[in-house]
Amino acid sequence: MEYKIYIVEDDLSISNILKEYIVKYGFEAKTAENFENIIRDFEEYKPDLVLLDINLPKFDGFYWCRKIRQQSKVPIIFISARDSGMDQIMALESGADDYITKPFYYEVVIAKIKSHIRRAFGDYASSIQEKIVEVDKLKFYPERWELEFNDKSIILTKREGILLEYLMKKYPKVVSRDFLLEKIWDDIEFVEENTLSVNISRIRKRLQLLGIDNGIETIRGAGYKLNKTW
Incomplete structure (x- = not known):
């Protein structure tokens, strides 16, 4: 199965390089274009994982993370130059699964993507009855x-x-x-x-x-x- 990664990053140079790496490692990838309605693109694309920046036009990444969490449990990884402890806390409290600070090694991002995909859908995903x-x-x-x-x-x-x-x-x-x-x-x-x-x-x-x-x-x-x- 070719898992789909949705990249929500308004720096085109970063988003395009991320997309290149992600596709190179066997995933499908889409970069955000309409930053005023990330949810509509999310619903149409139906990604298996989201890479999300904090500083975005219109609304910030925390806002979009909460919106995604209202309808989906897909892994969400923040990628941001903001490295304060409070930003990381806000990301996790908004529903994120991980946080990577810029500048980063693209290989680290790929490793994180693979890890969360395995946990959500692959080797580590639960095959037993859902926990309640x-x-x-x-x-x-x-x-x-x-x-x-x-x-x-x-x-x-x-x-x-x-x-x-x-x-x-x-x-x-x-x-x-x-x-x-x-x-x-x-x-x-x-x-x-x-x-x-x-x-x-x-x-x-x-x-x-x-x-x-x-x-x-x-x-x-x-x-x-x-x-x-x-």
């Missing part, structure tokens, strides 16, 4: 970051999904802040003190969209727990 975490009617599918309750469903970002999965697995126990930080940020050097609180707040809002109010309870001095209010 359940607490009564609340169901979370960690392989596609989808949260379902009754007849409604939404797609979570990667960080939201990891947090909620552990809260559901540990239910009805309290999960400490240190445990959650260790699980989701062990590969990131810089983390602001309130980052965990911000993500918990986002999950609460996601649960509200499904009709669940007060879905996560803060236990002062201890951590958080899933609050089964349905």
